[in-house]
Amino acid sequence: MSTHASEITTKLQSLTVNRLGLWLFLVSDASFFVALISSRFFVYGTDTPSEINQFLGLGLTVLLLLSSLTAYRAEAGAESGNRTKMTRNILLTIVIGVIFLVGVGFEWYIALGHEVTWPSKPYGTVLFTLTGVHATHVLTGLLALAVVYFLKRKSIIIGPENSWAVEGAVKYWHLVDVAWVFIYPTLYLVN
């Protein structure tokens, strides 16, 4: 086997191991969300206070779904060697993520204004814990995307053999999205 072919084989093997490792981490992280989501039903049953802002929850959901699209396009850009598409979409994802965090902050501000959603009350405990843990994940996802953006912005080689960093950060971002897909109905829609 030539040196070049050997290098490619080693890269593919390490990519396979990286992917498996990331998926194992994502599954373990998802199980944490499953435990938190199920706790909502033990703590507060299936009621949802009328003080909860339904349209804010819907808006946050739409934002995260859109950010998944831009993250996917960033990954596609990295794999096809399209630097502009990659960087533009990573930046868009970061911007949407920041807007999402501002929305969650606004949600907390509203929640603090009603007694039923105070952190010391059962529903408030659930609301602040679930959205807090999720927001922390969003924040770490944003950091990962920002690191990847600055690393890849001036990177010489972009292509399928050098896109693991983007792929890893984007997959983590999708996990954040999948978690919200279940958090949204659990906090806002169940009644």
Add this chain to the structure above:
Amino acid sequence: MNTKSISQILRTEWFLIGVLLLLTAIEFGVALTLTGALLLLCLLIIGLVKAGLIIQYFMHFGQLWKNITDIWWGILLTSEEEE
């Protein structure tokens, strides 16, 4: 002339995001009209479908399956060589 097959069109990210947004709208509508166990069941099904679409298409779950089979083949072939 566009020669994309139906499966390619169905896999495009724009179609997928449209479906995800539509499912979210249905989810919202269902929560306004239904209550009780039926609502819980509908929300669970819609949530699972949305998560499934994201995992399968945005996260390339099929690619992971290929990686796992590759590793198994690697283990099997290596152990045969050792024998």
